[in-house]
Amino acid sequence: MKRSGGIGKAFIPILVILLVQNIVSIVGVEILVMIEAGTFSGGDFMDFMGRLFEGVQSPTFLVYMNIAYATICVIWFGIWYYNMTHNRPVAQPGVDVHDIAADINRERKGLFEGYRWPIIPGMIVLALGMQYLCSYLMNFVATLQPAWLEQYQKMMDMIGLTGEENMSVALIIYAILLGPASEELSFRGLTFLYARRSGSFWLANILQAFLFGLLHLNPLQGIYAFAVGIILGMIYERSRNIVVTIIIHILFNFAGTMVGDYMTLGDNAIAFYFILLGSLIVTYIGYEMVVRSIPKRVEIEEKFF
Numbered sequence: 402m403k404r405s406g407g408i409g410k411a412f413i414p415i416l417v418i419l420l421v422q423n424i425v426s427i428v429g430v431e432i433l434v435m436i437e438a439g440t441f442s443g444g445d446f447m448d449f450m451g452r453l454f455e456g457v458q459s460p461t462f463l464v465y466m467n468i469a470y471a472t473i474c475v476i477w478f479g480i481w482y483y484n485m486t487h488n489r490p491v492a493q494p495g496v497d498v499h500d501i502a503a504d505i506n507r508e509r510k511g512l513f514e515g516y517r518w519p520i521i522p523g524m525i526v527l528a529l530g531m532q533y534l535c536s537y538l539m540n541f542v543a544t545l546q547p548a549w550l551e552q553y554q555k556m557m558d559m560i561g562l563t564g565e566e567n568m569s570v571a572l573i574i575y576a577i578l579l580g581p582a583s584e585e586l587s588f589r590g591l592t593f594l595y596a597r598r599s600g601s602f603w604l605a606n607i608l609q610a611f612l613f614g615l616l617h618l619n620p621l622q623g624i625y626a627f628a629v630g631i632i633l634g635m636i637y638e639r640s641r642n643i644v645v646t647i648i649i650h651i652l653f654n655f656a657g658t659m660v661g662d663y664m665t666l667g668d669n670a671i672a673f674y675f676i677l678l679g680s681l682i683v684t685y686i687g688y689e690m691v692v693r694s695i696p697k698r699v700e701i702e703e704k705f706f
Contacts (some may be wrong), residue, residue, distance in 0.1 A: 414587040415612045425470045426567060430457060435470040461562050464571045471579035482643060485594060512644060515696030520645075523690025528652035530684030531632060535625040535657075536563060537677055542624055550595075556619055568658065574649035576658050581650035588613040588630060589637040589646045597638075606634035629653065632688065640695045649691070665699040 437453050455586035456462055543550035560572070588609045610630030614623035633646045640646075667673035 404460060405410055405652035408596055408599045408608075410614070411592045411608060413595075414478065415592045415616060417477070418470075418583075418616065419585060420440050421477075422466075422470050425466055425473070429462065429466045432458060433462065436700050458559070460560055460572070461569070464569065464575055465672075467560070467575045468571060470581060471575060471583045474583035475579060475586065478583060478591060482586050482590045485591065486641075499624050508554075511658070512642070517694040519690045520694035523687050523694060524645075524649050524652055525687070527691055528649055529660075530661075530680055530682075531629055531653055533657040533664065533666075533676070534684055535629065536664060537680065538625050540553060540666065542621055546620065549619065552619050553621040556570025556622075564703055573658070577651055577654050581654055582647050584613065584616075584645055585633070585647045585650050588700060589633050590643045593637060594600055602638055605636065606631060632684075636688070640691050642695075645691070646694070 408597045434453060434454050437449065437456060441449050441452065539553075543553075579659075592609040592612060593605050610627045613630040614627035617623045617626050629650075633649060636649065637643065637646050665676070667676045
């Protein structure tokens with residue numbers, strides 16, 4: 402029997418993220434006020450407030466706030482996820498503890514034990530294919546809603562994601578490492594597991610992908626984040642190994658931030674069609690390489706719930 406309350410609990414991680422973001426922002430602004438007050442050398446109160454406003458809106462401040470929030474979430478969600486997946490009670494009504502003890506040991510023998518080597522190139526191929534498909538999806542949606550594209554570009558400019566020449570080390574750490582880790586632990590990890598224990602796979606997968614897209618706070622990015630979330634959720638269901646989806650997410654963000662300027666979608670209708678078709682094929686091949694490299698998972702949860 403499914404454990405009740407999982408769907409409600411599935412919304413807790415995104416609420417925690419919003420709470421942490423707000424707390425970090427408040428503390429960050431207070432620290433910035435003290436720094437600016439200590440270095441302000443002249444002018445009136447309005448001059449001070451103008452300088453403070455510029456500091457709060459600067460890419461450097463925003464990036465460090467994102468690093469702080471993502472670091473807190475990685476630690477918090479990492480402990481939460483570990484406790485949720487490794488400290489599960491076994492004294493359930495109608496469950497023979499001795500029967501499932503061997504299955505638990507098999508599932509947790511090693512992080513990548515039993516995986517086949519094609520998963521490595523598969524992750525790279527999948528990430529690159531998804532990045533191309535998301536670029537096409539963004540361009541299609543932007544033609545229907547130009548205002549969404551303008552909003553998206555303003556957000557990218559604000560945090561400095563407008564080209565390799567504007568990329569700082571701090572931004573790379575957040576966009577390529579901490580951001581993907583915190584998001585995977587939250588959505589493909591906690592949100593998915595809570596919802597999955599109370600319902601079907603597709604209920605859990607659509608819910609976590611929807612909340613993942615909602616977190617990005619702009620429609621254009623939210624739409625392609627939802628699509629990526631669906632694919633990553635399918636892989637997580639197959640592996641129940643959050644490290645796999647974290648690595649794919651890291652590669653996806655790396656392709657978008659470091660290789661995105663070199664990607665072309667075609668300069669004519671024929672090139673556009675064939676590159677789009679190739680992107681679909683590459684994404685499918687990458688997905689199959691990944692899932693076929695994952696060993697069969699012991700269905701422990703079906704015995705619990």
